[in-house]
Amino acid sequence: MSDYADAYAQFSWSAANERIDWQAGGKLNMAHEAVDRHVAAGYGDQRALRWISKSGEQRDFTYLELQKQTNRFANVLRNQGFERGSRIFSLLGRRPELIIAALGSLKAGCIFCPLFSAFGPEPIKARMEIGEADALLTTAPLYRRRVQGIRDELPTLQKVFMVGDSDTSAGHASFDALMAQAPEAFDVEPMAPEDRALLHFTSGTTGKPKGVVHVHEAIVAHQASGEMALDLKPGDVYWCTADPGWVTGMSYGILAPLANRATLIVDEAEFDARRWYDILQEQAVNVWYTAPTAIRMLMKAGTDAIAKRDFPDLRFMASVGEPLNPQAVIWSHSVFGQPFHDTWWQTETGGIMIANYACMDVKPGSMGKPLPGIEAGIVETDGAVVRELREPLAMGELALRPGWPSMMRGYLHEDARYGACFRDCWYLSGDLAMRDADGYFWFVGRNDDLIKSSGHLIGPFEVESALMEHPAVAEAAVIGVPEETAGELVKAFVALKPGHIASEELLLEIKGHARRHLGPAVAPKEIVFRNNLPKTRSGKIMRRLLKARELGLPEGDLSTLESDET
Ligand code: WT7
Numbered sequence: 001m002s003d004y005a006d007a008y009a010q011f012s013w014s015a016a017n018e019r020i021d022w023q024a025g026g027k028l029n030m031a032h033e034a035v036d037r038h039v040a041a042g043y044g045d046q047r048a049l050r051w052i053s054k055s056g057e058q059r060d061f062t063y064l065e066l067q068k069q070t071n072r073f074a075n076v077l078r079n080q081g082f083e084r085g086s087r088i089f090s091l092l093g094r095r096p097e098l099i100i101a102a103l104g105s106l107k108a109g110c111i112f113c114p115l116f117s118a119f120g121p122e123p124i125k126a127r128m129e130i131g132e133a134d135a136l137l138t139t140a141p142l143y144r145r146r147v148q149g150i151r152d153e154l155p156t157l158q159k160v161f162m163v164g165d166s167d168t169s170a171g172h173a174s175f176d177a178l179m180a181q182a183p184e185a186f187d188v189e190p191m192a193p194e195d196r197a198l199l200h201f202t203s204g205t206t207g208k209p210k211g212v213v214h215v216h217e218a219i220v221a222h223q224a225s226g227e228m229a230l231d232l233k234p235g236d237v238y239w240c241t242a243d244p245g246w247v248t249g250m251s252y253g254i255l256a257p258l259a260n261r262a263t264l265i266v267d268e269a270e271f272d273a274r275r276w277y278d279i280l281q282e283q284a285v286n287v288w289y290t291a292p293t294a295i296r297m298l299m300k301a302g303t304d305a306i307a308k309r310d311f312p313d314l315r316f317m318a319s320v321g322e323p324l325n326p327q328a329v330i331w332s333h334s335v336f337g338q339p340f341h342d343t344w345w346q347t348e349t350g351g352i353m354i355a356n357y358a359c360m361d362v363k364p365g366s367m368g369k370p371l372p373g374i375e376a377g378i379v380e381t382d383g384a385v386v387r388e389l390r391e392p393l394a395m396g397e398l399a400l401r402p403g404w405p406s407m408m409r410g411y412l413h414e415d416a417r418y419g420a421c422f423r424d425c426w427y428l429s430g431d432l433a434m435r436d437a438d439g440y441f442w443f444v445g446r447n448d449d450l451i452k453s454s455g456h457l458i459g460p461f462e463v464e465s466a467l468m469e470h471p472a473v474a475e476a477a478v479i480g481v482p483e484e485t486a487g488e489l490v491k492a493f494v495a496l497k498p499g500h501i502a503s504e505e506l507l508l509e510i511k512g513h514a515r516r517h518l519g520p521a522v523a524p525k526e527i528v529f530r531n532n533l534p535k536t537r538s539g540k541i542m543r544r545l546l547k548a549r550e551l552g553l554p555e556g557d558l559s560t561l562e563s564d565e566t
Pocket of ligand 1: 202247248319320321322323324342343344345346347348367429430431443445446452456457
């Protein structure tokens with residue numbers, strides 16, 4: 001894309017559709033677009049993936065090898081009785097088997113659902129129940145810690161594939177052994193554009209997590225947005241630091257870059273400033289997609305970590321998931337000689353919707369402009385009516401005109417919740433934003449109680465429910481409190497049942513309980529006791545009031561307040 005306005009004016013999804021290697025009868029398959037078509041076009045020897053293990057060992061896969069491995073897994077699924085539409089879940093760290101399983105499942109026409117490996121048993125159980133998981137891929141240690149205790153509560157689960165472990169004593173299948181026996185050839189399932197492909201869970205303010213359904217046709221948007229927003233070109237070395245347990249790690253960690261015939265760098269290890277700078281330099285990364293929390297950690301690590309380094313290959317850097325501070329963009333100019341390009345989207349949108357493009361000036365602090373093919377607006381809702389606010393810098397809800405290929409096709413089993421996202425031919429994002437006179441969008445905040453911590457969306461309800469399961473807890477309210485690096489931290493207010501006395505010991509016990517049930521990614525970092533929590537007359541806890549008090553902000557309308565904290 002050399003000129004944004006031209007590209008925006010000329011783009012059409014039907015033209016983007018023509019880039020797909022369509023099969024007979026208007027069929028396609030995401031995994032064919034990501035892998036097999038490149039092999040067929042003569043790029044089988046190109047590296048598709050370089051995996052760096054925690055200890056620094058490297059393993060490479062060419063497109064041809066990736067094709068064979070994903071075919072093998074598709075055969076494994078078939079041999080084990082899984083069909084089109086079967087739900088294959090993973091609970092794995094960043095390792096090649098996760099990518100192979102995802103693409104192999106898609107080849108077999110199964111629906112793939114990655115779970116974040118730092119989830120505890122409660123979030124895992126809720127997601128596997130809602131998603132009616134038929135199979136799970138995991139490792140023996142993750143299984144022992146996170147799944148064993150809930151195994152009996154998952155009636156739909158037929159098979160557990162153990163990765164990197166040949167112990168099949170508990171009736172589990174050995175991924176490695178089955179892969180070794182499976183044939184390398186597989187006829188990829190031709191799928192209709194609207195056939196389900198991926199399931200990603202996202203949190204709600206109330207109720208259970210939402211299973212967001214994406215279809216095979218989404219790959220059209222992944223390919224196009226990878227090219228337009230991330231500047232991906234065939235042969236690029238590309239590093240997306242997101243975990244495939246979340247939508248970014250799937251859409252832009254696997255699908256978009258492979259559809260654009262890039263080479264993925266996948267690092268198994270957790271964040272480490274020196275390691276990250278090493279990877280950027282030694283792997284000669286061309287395009288880098290990361291997140292504000294990580295960027296802030298790099299800024300904090302200071303200049304020592306970056307001393308004597310040079311990144312001549314780095315061409316484009318982008319960020320997603322939370323507000324990217326203007327200081328981070330200014331810092332990146334001084335360290336990398338180029339800005340981070342902020343991008344905005346959601347689990348629901350399946351792909352990038354608003355971005356700063358390589359051909360466009362970055363306004364530090366702005367999310368950029370709508371992707372060609374996407375119409376975005378700032379709106380005000382009044383019942384069923386949606387009014388677009390066109391005056392520059394008017395604040396309202398960020399809304400999109402539905403109709404792009406990677407848009408969700410539903411929340412599993414929750415038609416009403418899905419329907420509530422749309423009004424008057426708009427999709428309402430739940431984010432508050434503004435648009436300036438030049439057409440750049442600026443993030444203001446969320447319109448709801450969801451918490452963004454280290455880029456992960458956390459639903460307060462899920463955390464509150466786990467806290468309430470502790471025998472001493474009568475009520476719990478959970479909010480996000482601002483924190484410099486992670487953006488927000490999860491904080492819980494807890495009222496005890498009669499007969500329980502607040503103590504440091506009990507606090508630690510409840511904290512431990514939350515961590516065991518929710519896992520480190522979701523559990524509250526801070527818990528405080530209250531005698532009572534502020535509630536409305538209908539008994540709903542007023543998280544907003546707790547948050548306002550916590551932050552010293554105006555308390556707003558208190559007319560519905562029934563009982564208050566003491
Ligand atoms: C929410 C969606 C983006 C895919 C991964 C996260 C927030 C996202 C930005 C940004 C400020 C952002 C929004 C959005 N968000 N990108 N560039 N600036 N906020 O997907 O977990 O569904 O979260 O993340 O609040 O609604 P998600």
